[in-house]
Amino acid sequence: MTESGGQTAIIGAGVMGETLLSGLVRAGRRVDTLLIGERHAERAKELEERYGVSVVSNREATARADTVALVIKPQDMADLLAEIAPELRPGQLLISVAAGITTDFIESRVPEGVAVVRAMPNTPALVDEGMAAISPGTHCDESHLAEAEALMGSTGKVLRVPEKQMDAVTAISGSGPAYIFFVVESMIEAGVHLGLPRASATELVVQTLVGSAKMLRETGTHPTVLREQVTSPGGTTASALRELEVHKVRAAFLAAMEAARNRSRELAEGS
Ligand SMILES: NC(=O)C1=CN([C@@H]2O[C@H](COP(=O)(O)OP(=O)(O)OC[C@H]3O[C@@H](n4cnc5c(N)ncnc54)[C@H](O)[C@@H]3O)[C@@H](O)[C@H]2O)C=CC1
Numbered sequence: 001m002t003e004s005g006g007q008t009a010i011i012g013a014g015v016m017g018e019t020l021l022s023g024l025v026r027a028g029r030r031v032d033t034l035l036i037g038e039r040h041a042e043r044a045k046e047l048e049e050r051y052g053v054s055v056v057s058n059r060e061a062t063a064r065a066d067t068v069a070l071v072i073k074p075q076d077m078a079d080l081l082a083e084i085a086p087e088l089r090p091g092q093l094l095i096s097v098a099a100g101i102t103t104d105f106i107e108s109r110v111p112e113g114v115a116v117v118r119a120m121p122n123t124p125a126l127v128d129e130g131m132a133a134i135s136p137g138t139h140c141d142e143s144h145l146a147e148a149e150a151l152m153g154s155t156g157k158v159l160r161v162p163e164k165q166m167d168a169v170t171a172i173s174g175s176g177p178a179y180i181f182f183v184v185e186s187m188i189e190a191g192v193h194l195g196l197p198r199a200s201a202t203e204l205v206v207q208t209l210v211g212s213a214k215m216l217r218e219t220g221t222h223p224t225v226l227r228e229q230v231t232s233p234g235g236t237t238a239s240a241l242r243e244l245e246v247h248k249v250r251a252a253f254l255a256a257m258e259a260a261r262n263r264s265r266e267l268a269e270g271s
């Protein structure tokens with residue numbers, strides 16, 4: 001990450017823009033090296049008050065920054081690029097986190113020589129457990145990629161992937177937290193159906209998730225082996241897992257992630 005002097009602009013400070021902003025601040029980045037472009041005045045005021053960060057016009061943010069993170073919806077990307085293109089210069093780094101938007105899409109709308117990185121972060125970055133992937137565009141050199149890696153790495157892990165894998169990455173780790181929260185919600189509801197107080201069901205499920213996640217990361221053991229360790233012959237887990245198979249949960253996950261991958265591809269077409 002640029003340590004001194006270099007300004008970083010974040011254009012679009014919604015859920016993911018604030019996640020990135022707060023992560024940089026937690027990582028020790030000086031607020032006076034950050035600039036925000038945010039079109040909703042109320043939201044801009046909220047961020048100024050919460051972080052003491054300067055909110056300026058998108059064009060001013062672009063002109064003053066060495067690195068510009070684009071954190072707006074894919075559907076708004078073409079208009080934003082048209083707005084900021086006059087301020088962009090060769091060597092500057094643009095990092096887009098927009099689902100589906102390719103480096104080609106961006107490069108064809110900005111001056112020749114602007115370095116573009118496509119990134120896909122996720123919301124656990126809010127607690128410094130993010131998983132981001134990055135892919136370089138045509139004019140990126142190692143220093144640009146390292147800068148993007150440092151920026152995303154301030155809130156978690158970063159993986160470099162070929163851009164052709166980005167729609168799949170989006171379907172897995174970008175959208176992934178939502179699938180996990182959906183499973184958690186479903187298990188809590190089931191606990192309530194089984195007669196547990198909601199607070200107890202919530203505590204049981206959340207700690208089970210955290211413990212299972214920690215086992216996966218800390219033991220490095222394959223999930224199949226970890227699942228088998230829980231599944232006593234003729235026991236309760238085997239009965240539950242049979243129901244999950246009967247209800248085609250595995251197939252449903254595959255179909256869901258294919259749908260997310262396909263939607264990411266469609267977003268590149270502007271729909
Ligand atoms: N929410 C998530 O978990 C993830 C989101 N992303 C990507 O991040 C991007 C933003 O998503 P969210 O933060 O969820 O959306 P959001 O709707 O919460 O935030 C977008 C923000 O951009 C602002 N905005 C829109 N157009 C603007 C413009 N022209 N100039 C300045 N500000 C503008 C909006 O006022 C809003 O505050 C999307 O492209 C999405 O694909 C990527 C990974 C994960």
Ligand SMILES: O=C(O)[C@@H]1CCC=N1
Nearest residue numbers: 098099170174175176
């Ligand atoms: O749902 C979306 O389109 C964004 C991209 C990945 C997570 N949220």
